[in-house]
Amino acid sequence: MATYTWVMIFCCFFSITQTRRMYNNYQVIRAKPLTQRHVIQLHALEYNEKSCHQLDFWTSARAVRKTVDIMVPPTAKEYVALTLDMIGVPYHVLIDDVNEVIQTQRVSHSSKVAARGSNEDFFMFYHTIDEIKLFQDSLLSTYGNILSELEIGTSYEKQPMKVLKISTGGASDKKKIWFEGGIHAREWISPATVMYITNKFLEKYTSGSEDEVNFLTKYDIYILFVTNPDGYRWTWDNDRLWRKTRSPNEGSECVGTDPNRNWPFEWGGEGASEEPCSDTYRGSSATSEPEIESVVNFLKKLENLEMFIDFHSYSQLMLYPWGYASDLAPISNEEEVKKLGDATITAIEAVSGREYECGNTVELLYAASGASEDYAYSIGTRFSYVIELPDKGKYGFVLPEEEIIPTGEETYAGVMAAFRYLIEYT
Ligand SMILES: [Zn+2]
CATH class of the missing domain: 3.30.70.340 (Metallocarboxypeptidase-like)
Structure with missing residues (x-):
């Protein structure tokens, strides 16, 4: 386990005084x-x-x-x-009462933080964007032999977007994996889970675990913990249930674009709104959001991208393309894409008993154009998915932080099953 510098991380926790949006009796x-x-x-x-x-x-x-x-x-x-x-x-x-759930979790978080010892597990808590940056730094200093950081751009509010790369070096034409979390700001379990699986993979690789060592001989893994850092910051300081980015919209008082309707493939079609006040607002143009533009520019240059997973919550689903319209023929390699997905969700269920469904985005959910998994597939990624993490609605977007470790554990098992599938069948 990396050594986390807790005492420094939490210094400004209680000093936030901005007005928070309340959800009394919602x-x-x-x-x-x-x-x-x-x-x-x-x-x-x-x-x-x-x-x-x-x-x-x-x-x-x-x-x-x-x-x-x-x-x-x-x-x-x-x-x-x-x-x-x-x-x-x-x-x-x-x-x-949504406000009561948010408040109860905030109070519980604060009292746990106040009582915390210096060695307490990082994953017992949700974390602010600044704490996440420090966590990333601590991983880099602990695992510098296989871990590096690439700055791919900045958010609208000029927060740096830094991708982690796990690689043992070797040939530059190794196949590549992309994981991203936190594209929808309020889905806090997403960055928490992506951090969990990253940390666990690094720990297990370092201890010589066979699957992890074997996987890194053939693949490099790229990880972005928080794809929408401005929105994520906003959920901590102002509005726990904010979803979009924080860029202003010309001619509208409403702020933000749905970053997962902003990808440059079949942008602006079904399931994406042209109304800036909508939570599914597609933006003024494809990649209007600097966060998405940064990721797209990076992915375009990344050769041999074999698997892409965009982590969301909630509903316990594993979805694959196409999702941009409701009347499309299946993707050409649907059979193997479904098999890898099924291997993943079977492994998740074996750990926790939590049931997922895997299938085409439109069949299991609804059409959504300009979304990440379609874009990744359109640039040649063989296996492209959105995973909707737990739960199934008891808490929805306000999943308690006690769920971070169980969700991380089961998702790790799912990801390793996916990795084993790649090694075995591709
Ligand atoms: Zn989402």
Whole structure:
């Protein structure tokens, strides 16, 4: 385990005084469409009514009997209840007061931090962007023999974007892996999990573990912990449930673009909004967001990219292309892509019993154009995925930090199963 310099890391934890967005009496309700007509009606509710009633669809309607989680402000409770009753969609309250969940977790985090000893496990906590940068530095100083850092650009607010590279050197035409976390700011389990699996891989490699050593003889691994650092910072200081980047939009008071609708492949089609106030706003153009432009420029130069995984939450899904429209033929190598995905989710379930589904993005979720896994596949990545980490909605985006280690453990098993598949079959 790398030695983490805890005492210094937490100095400014309680000094943040900006106004935080509150979610008092916001509920998350879970609706269950029973017919295809219900699915269409819930879609209409999401796209027509969400801005005037400020509904936040934590998950979208995707199929009959697949539940939909909607965060409802107190002012819209009656409207939503009446609407769902009228169309005949059953629902129940999943989270009664979102603010209470956020506050409880914040207080628990603060008291654990205050009581923490210097050797406490880093992964018992969620971390600010500055703490994540220090963690990255500590990994570099501990594992400098196989770990290096590449600055690929800066965010809108000029935060550096630094990619970690795990490599034992050797031929420059080695196949390559890309992992990215934190593209959606509020999905805190994503960067936490990507850091967990990075740390564990380095520990196991260093201790001589066969799978890890074997994998690095053939592959280099590139990792970006937080793809949307400005948004992530905003979730700590101002709004725990912020999703987008933090760039302003000309002619609109609404800030931010959905970075996962901003990739330069089939940009601006289905499932991406042209409305700057929407949480799925596609941006003013493809790669309008400097964070996405930086990653794209880097990936374009990376030859032999074999596997790409973009970590999100929540829903426990492993999704592959195409996702940009709802009526597309399967990708040409769907069979092997599905097999690797199934090997991954089977390994996850073997550790924790947590069930995932693996399949095509549109079939399991919905069409979303300008998204990461389509872009990676379009530039020739053989295996390209989005993983939606836990849970299935009990906490949704506000997964307690007690879940970091279990999620990290099971995801690590999944990733190693994927690596073994690559070694064995490709
Ligand atoms: Zn996401």
